[in-house]
Amino acid sequence: ADGKATLEAIGQYWASLEQAPVRPEVEPGAIDRSMPREAPEHAMAFPEALKLITSLVEPGLVGWQSPRWHAFWPANGGPASLFGDMLSAGYGQQGMLWATSPACTEVEARVVDWLRILLGLPDRFSIDGPGGGVIQDSASSATLLGMLAARERAGEGSVREDGVGGQQWVSYVSDLAHSSFERAAMIAGLGRRSVRKVPTNAQLGLDSNILQQMIQEDRAKGYKPFFIGATIGTTACGSADDLSAIGPIAEKEKLWLHVDAAMNGAAALCPEYRSMHHGVEFADSWCFNPHKWLPVHFDCDVFWVANRNDLISAMSVNPEYLRNDATEEGGVIDYRDWQVPLGRRFRALKLWLTLYTEGADHLRATIRKHISMSQSLAEQLRGLNIDVLEPQTFGLVAFAAQDDIATEQLQRRINRSRKTWLTHAEIQGRRWIRVAVGAWRTEANHMETLYEDISEALKNGE
CATH class of the missing domain: 3.40.640.10 (Type I PLP-dependent aspartate aminotransferase-like (Major domain))
Structure with a gap:
């Protein structure tokens, strides 16, 4: 087995996250259909096996590590954790x-x-x-x-x-x-x-x-x-x-x-x-x-x-x-x-x-950055023709259109490009679109792109 090649494959995947879609365009069962029905009988050289497995799974990976990840909650992971x-x-x-x-x-x-x-x-x-x-x-x-x-x-x-x-x-x-x-x-x-x-x-x-x-x-x-x-x-x-x-x-x-x-x-x-x-x-x-x-x-x-x-x-x-x-x-x-x-x-x-390797001071700085970015997004969204949920808390912003049907349609338009993924929740009987801000790679430019995507989706629905 080749550890260096494996780490290089991970590094290449991480580098691709900046441009890769957050949600893969893959049909249910497509990955399974590309796999043989039985396990291999004879050994394969590790470089060949590594190439085979990365080509198999990467088209079906969801961008949990993407800087444009805003669904559910984040699931982070840095190099030190990987090595741990x-x-x-x-x-x-x-x-x-x-x-x-x-x-x-x-x-x-x-x-x-x-x-x-x-x-x-x-x-x-x-x-x-x-x-x-x-x-x-x-x-x-x-x-x-x-x-x-x-x-x-x-x-x-x-x-x-x-x-x-x-x-x-x-x-x-x-x-x-x-x-x-x-x-x-x-x-x-x-x-x-x-x-x-x-x-x-x-x-x-x-x-x-x-x-x-x-x-x-x-x-x-x-x-x-x-x-x-x-x-x-x-x-x-x-x-x-x-x-x-x-x-x-x-x-x-x-x-x-x-x-x-x-x-x-x-x-x-x-x-x-x-x-x-x-x-x-x-x-x-x-x-x-x-x-x-x-x-x-x-x-x-x-x-x-x-x-x-x-x-x-x-x-x-x-x-x-x-x-x-x-x-x-x-x-x-x-x-x-x-x-x-x-x-x-x-x-x-x-x-x-x-x-x-991160230090408590850097962990705090990143959390403060995420909270600041979520607050800035909430302030920007208040200037659009939508409702922003109050109180806005830490790294989460929720917003909604005038009714549940319009909110669902807005969510679908935002998600259609697959550049990000926004999920929703029901809060006191009303549907709201959630934006979770906590992915470790997210920076201000990614948040600005998200705001532009939301704004454009709103205009397209008018």
């Missing part, structure tokens, strides 16, 4: 236990605590106290784990042995919360309908007054409230739930408070954006995705808990074949008890290399 993943694969560590890879375990525990400090999160989440952090694949897994830990704590340790019983368990999220809360409830055996969606207020955050009322009504019906999922940066519009209003309710009602800050949590690297932390002292768990707004490759979510024993109690099973002296003696972290899978790879290497 290469080291992880090369070292081939399986870090399910401290004993199976002391380096994998201890580097991860310390690196995620560096991030905790950089984000301004409280000491209760520190690995040096009763809490701690762990790398998950995504915020969806973090949400599931938070819900499982909450369920076990609310069941006073009985659920892991006897199941949920006949009670109707209920959790609460805003009506703009991510669908992963519903999936978590489905996987946890509680059912999708157990997730109660609380209406949002004028600031598009969860309405704490309605939340309190819903909890009281559910208790009166004999239901078992156990979990609140708060969001810092909804996918629809980037809005945030007010932890200072929700937290006291969670504490009073003895409900687990999980905070999903998958995208916007990264903004807390900048001290001026840490108002999101008001009330975080009430949180039992908190997560964000470095693979969204930092130059860290997917998959990488960091999930903190205030009391790691709550999580371990929900997840730990200790068969004889995993017993070892280090675990039995205590004093070590066995991350297999902090996640759903047993095995785990050395994800912390890409975080370590990114933090060392």
Whole structure:
């Protein structure tokens, strides 16, 4: 195998992103039809195989790394992160236990605590106290784990042995919360309908007054409230739930408070954006995705808990074949008890290399640049014949035409050229077009081109 040629192929792909369409023009099944029906019987030389695979997949790649990427949320990845993943694969560590890879375990525990400090999160989440952090694949897994830990704590340790019983368990999220809360409830055996969606207020955050009322009504019906999922940066519009209003309710009602800050949590690297932390002292768990707004490759979510024993109690099973002296003696972290899978790879290497080679100051500067660019775009769009959603938050701008049909038609005209990709969301009954600003390669000239594309699409619809 030729590592140099592989890196050159990646470099060529990255260089092509400036001009390449964000969405490939490929029909469903076209890539599959170009592949043989069976695996090769005989070996092929690596240079020939590399040429074959790049020619096969690159026409069907979506421009997640493009500077003109504005759909969903970004999925960034820089050179240091790439090399960190290469080291992880090369070292081939399986870090399910401290004993199976002391380096994998201890580097991860310390690196995620560096991030905790950089984000301004409280000491209760520190690995040096009763809490701690762990790398998950995504915020969806973090949400599931938070819900499982909450369920076990609310069941006073009985659920892991006897199941949920006949009670109707209920959790609460805003009506703009991510669908992963519903999936978590489905996987946890509680059912999708157990997730109660609380209406949002004028600031598009969860309405704490309605939340309190819903909890009281559910208790009166004999239901078992156990979990609140708060969001810092909804996918629809980037809005945030007010932890200072929700937290006291969670504490009073003895409900687990999980905070999903998958995208916007990264903004807390900048001290001026840490108002999101008001009330975080009430949180039992908190997560964000470095693979969204930092130059860290997917998959990488960091999930903190205030009391790691709550999580371990929900997840730990200790068969004889995993017993070892280090675990039995205590004093070590066995991350297999902090996640759903047993095995785990050395994800912390890409975080370590990114933090060392980018530096916190450069990470902050890029986030500030993205926020400034999104604010500038919002101001420009206000001068057009469209509505811009308020409040405009961090790296997301949402806009709409006079009605849903006109908005959908406008979105289709913008996306038709494939030069960018704008997705949409429904917010309080209305369709809005979203612009996510957070791709690591995006600069002011790309934002100006986007504005021109939106303006031109508007004119073409008049």
